[in-house]
Amino acid sequence: xxxxxxxxxxxxxxxxxxxxxxxxxxxxxxxxxxxxxxxxxxxxxxxxxxxxxxxxxxxxxxxxxxxxxxxxxxxxxxxxxxxxxxxxxxxxxxxxxxxxxxxxxxxxxxxxxxxxxxxxxxxxxxxxxxxxxxxxxxxxxxxxxxxxxxxxxxxxxxxxxxxxxxxxxxxxxxxxxxxxxxxxxxxxxxxxxxxxxxxxxxxxxxxxxxxxxxxxxxxxxxxxxxxxxxxxxxxxxxxxxxxxxxxxxxxxxxxxxxxxxxxxxxxxxxxxxxxxxxxxxxxxxxxxxxxxxxxxxxxxxxxxxxxxxx
Numbered sequence: 001x002x003x004x005x006x007x008x009x010x011x012x013x014x015x016x017x018x019x020x021x022x023x024x025x026x027x028x029x030x031x032x033x034x035x036x037x038x039x040x041x042x043x044x045x046x047x048x049x050x051x052x053x054x055x056x057x058x059x060x061x062x063x064x065x066x067x068x069x070x071x072x073x074x075x076x077x078x079x080x081x082x083x084x085x086x087x088x089x090x091x092x093x094x095x096x097x098x099x100x101x102x103x104x105x106x107x108x109x110x111x112x113x114x115x116x117x118x119x120x121x122x123x124x125x126x127x128x129x130x131x132x133x134x135x136x137x138x139x140x141x142x143x144x145x146x147x148x149x150x151x152x153x154x155x156x157x158x159x160x161x162x163x164x165x166x167x168x169x170x171x172x173x174x175x176x177x178x179x180x181x182x183x184x185x186x187x188x189x190x191x192x193x194x195x196x197x198x199x200x201x202x203x204x205x206x207x208x209x210x211x212x213x214x215x216x217x218x219x220x221x222x223x224x225x226x227x228x229x230x231x232x233x234x235x236x237x238x239x240x241x242x243x244x245x246x247x248x249x250x251x252x253x254x255x256x257x258x259x260x261x262x263x264x265x266x267x268x269x270x271x272x273x274x275x276x277x278x279x280x281x282x283x284x285x286x287x288x289x290x291x292x293x294x295x296x297x298x299x300x301x302x303x304x305x306x307x308x309x310x
Contacts, residue, residue: 060094068101077105084131096135096144103131103148107155114158115209121158128155146172146181153188160205166192 025032067079080102089095110124128151135148149168156165165188172185191197 056088057092057094060089060092064094064098064101067098071101071105077102080105084134090134091138093141096138096141099131099134100144100148103128103135103151103155106131107151107158110155110158118205118209125155125158128152142176143180146176146179150181150184150188153185157201160201162192162198162201 083098106128110121113121132148153165153168169185
């Protein structure tokens with residue numbers, strides 16, 4: 001009985017509290033309704049905006065892949081150039097990848113033209129640097145930034161700007177220690193620190209290759225003919241390229257290893273019959289006419305009145 005009475009009193013207290021609160025809110029009911037409706041509208045707008053953003057990103061990625069296929073299979077960069085110049089693509093994931101793809105295209109073209117047209121190669125390398133710079137300036141995607149810095153170093157090497165190339169590699173090592181590209185960057189720094197590396201670059205860029213490029217596949221182990229080639233001077237091959245100390249020197253063909261004198265040609269063995277090559281082009285011999293067998297000449301007839309000698 002007491003328990004039922006207690007529940008009844010609690011119910012009355014709750015009802016009284018609700019009545020009081022409703023009376024307080026009632027003057028602001030319109031404001032409350034407007035706030036609730038505003039929240040509903042904002043939620044709907046947010047969902048619509050997210051849907052539109054996802055659709056726009058899907059469209060951007062589709063255009064990116066189409067432009068990349070045009071470069072890869074048709075060697076036509078016009079579509080990718082238009083994407084990187086579009087304001088809708090700038091500062092977007094697809095836009096960063098498009099700039100990276102254009103940098104790769106220009107770097108490849110510049111490298112291929114190093115042996116045929118140095119001016120065109122330099123222009124392509126500069127264009128590659130500008131494309132990669134768009135990627136390194138962003139901080140949302142560190143992997144893309146590191147890769148762009150690595151390729152920028154390669155472009156500076158293609159311009160014989162070794163100090164600038166080293167700066168790009170140093171940014172990778174100092175900015176992302178333990179990153180995916182740190183080992184490659186350190187390897188390039190070690191290569192640039194070798195004495196033979198700047199000497200090779202100076203020798204290579206002192207050449208004036210013909211505009212037509214190198215014709216033919218070339219011969220392994222032989223330098224292509226660049227017409228006027230400067231003297232190598234004191235150029236030394238990289239370490240590790242020297243032959244081992246215990247290697248046996250190979251004498252030129254036709255000389256003896258000891259004195260470098262012409263080797264005596266070997267004489268055929270006397271017991272070995274010499275093989276003669278049958279004459280294929282000689283005309284067939286006409287068989288000689290058959291002659292009667294030789295016989296003793298007839299005895300001379302003695303003059304009349306003389307007897308033959310016995």
